[in-house]
Amino acid sequence: MEAVYAACLIVGILYALVSVVFGDWLSQAMDGVLDFLSLDGPSIFQPMTLVGGITIFGGAGLLLERYSGLGVWMIALFAVLIAIVGAIAVFFLYVKPMENSENSIAFTIASLAGSQGEVIVPIPESGYGEVLVRVGAGNTNQIAASYDRKPIPDGAKVVVVDVREGILYVSELNLTI
Structure with a gap:
């Protein structure tokens, strides 16, 4: 044996x-x-x-x-x-x-609500631009529109207020203290 x-x-x-x-x-x-x-x-x-x-x-x-x-x-x-x-x-x-412990780096577009980002293509008051949003260890570029219907210039810091039909609706982030 x-x-x-x-x-x-x-x-x-x-x-x-x-x-x-x-x-x-x-x-x-x-x-x-x-x-x-x-x-x-x-x-x-x-x-x-x-x-x-x-x-x-x-x-x-x-x-x-x-x-x-x-x-x-x-x-x-x-x-x-x-x-x-x-x-x-x-x-x-x-x-x-x-x-x-298997992790996924995937995200849903709806999970971007509340995230901060930066405008990389200016957003007109009634049109679309593009924002760069940090997701985990990387970034994602997404189509965005102005939530307040105000133009948002290139380089502005924004917050994602809502997500509808794959479009991020953002407002300019005013950091006044």
Whole structure:
């Protein structure tokens, strides 16, 4: 049984090393051939969780076999239980937080209401111009109209008062103190 435990431990360690060092390269080279490993079912069955459990099973089995006086079946049972607990820990401490950490740099035009910007194409009193609005770490140029129906010159600081039909309605920001 020691050979089974050692094989599980070695395969798990090799999988971890190969996926860390060559993961992106292999993914591109194989062009999605192994995408079936990312199961569409519950995310607890992700490869990282399964391989982590197998690795823990191997390590726990080896340690229990060498340092406990338990029988073969008790060692296997305890190794399986430790592997299940370890896989659950890997899932909740690594996989789940990584799934939740995926961020998007996308924004909706409606979310620009209340934002400040700068006029880059002058806005006439009854026409359209363009404003530059900061979004996250970047900027976006958007079509804008004057909310107050007053002309707004190039370079003026503005605030987005309303968004309708993809057009930002802005007012000049008067910063008098």
